[in-house]
Amino acid sequence: MASNRNRVALVGKIGCGKTTLMQRLSDDPIEYLKTQMVTYTDRFIDTPGEFVELPFFTHQAINITCDAGLLLVLVSATDWQNTIPPNFVYTYNIPFMGVVTKIDHPEADIKRARRFLDYIGIRPHLIVEVSAITGEGIEHLQNRIADLLKKTAPTKRNRR
Ligand SMILES: Nc1nc2c(ncn2[C@@H]2O[C@H](COP(=O)(O)OP(=O)(O)O)[C@@H](O)[C@H]2O)c(=O)[nH]1
Numbered sequence: 100m101a102s103n104r105n106r107v108a109l110v111g112k113i114g115c116g117k118t119t120l121m122q123r124l125s126d127d128p129i130e131y132l133k134t135q136m137v138t139y140t141d142r143f144i145d146t147p148g149e150f151v152e153l154p155f156f157t158h159q160a161i162n163i164t165c166d167a168g169l170l171l172v173l174v175s176a177t178d179w180q181n182t183i184p185p186n187f188v189y190t191y192n193i194p195f196m197g198v199v200t201k202i203d204h205p206e207a208d209i210k211r212a213r214r215f216l217d218y219i220g221i222r223p224h225l226i227v228e229v230s231a232i233t234g235e236g237i238e239h240l241q242n243r244i245a246d247l248l249k250k251t252a253p254t255k256r257n258r259r
C-alpha cells in the first residue's frame with residue numbers, strides 16, 4: 100500500500116474550514132466544495148467533518164489518517180461546541196498540531212477554540228491561528244508543517 104507519510108491529514112468538525120485551508124495551503128483557488136468522502140491530494144488527506152461529529156465514524160477517521168506524516172486538528176474560532184473526544188490526539192503515533200481557523204471572523208473567539216484544542220490534548224505551543232480567507236498565519240503554518248514533516252518523511256532507511 101502507498102505510504103501516506105508525506106501527507107498531512109486534516110480533521111475537524113463540519114464547516115470548520117478544512118477544505119478551504121487545504122486549498123489555501125496548496126495555492127489552489129478558494130471555492131466551496133462539500134467534502135463528501137475522504138479526499139487525497141499529493142500533500143493532504145481531507146476528511147469529511149462527519150468523521151468527528153458522529154461517534155460511529157470516529158474509528159474510521161483514525162484508520163484513514165493514522166499513517167499520515169502529520170495530523171492537523173482544526174477548530175474554528177466560531178465553533179461554540181466541540182465534538183472531538185478528550186485527548187483524541189494521543190490515539191495517534193504521529194506528530195500533531197492544532198489549528199484555530201477563521202480568526203478573521205467577526206464572531207471569532209480564539210480563546211474558546213484554544214480551550215477545545217487543549218481538551219483534545221494539544222498544548223498551546225502546538226497551536227497556530229489562521230485565516231484561510233485573509234491569509235493571516237498561513238506562512239507560519241506552512242513553515243511549522245514543513246518542519247514536522249521532515250521528521251516523519253520516508254527516508255532510504257525507513258521507507259516501507
Ligand atoms: N471567515 C472565514 N470563513 C472561512 C474560513 N475558512 C473557511 N471559511 C468558510 O467556512 C465554510 C466551510 O468551509 P470548508 O472549508 O468547506 O469547511 P470543512 O467542512 O471543514 O471542509 C465555507 O463557507 C468557507 O468559505 C476563514 O478562514 N475565515
Ligand SMILES: [Mg+2]
Nearest residue numbers: 117118133134
Ligand atoms: Mg470539507
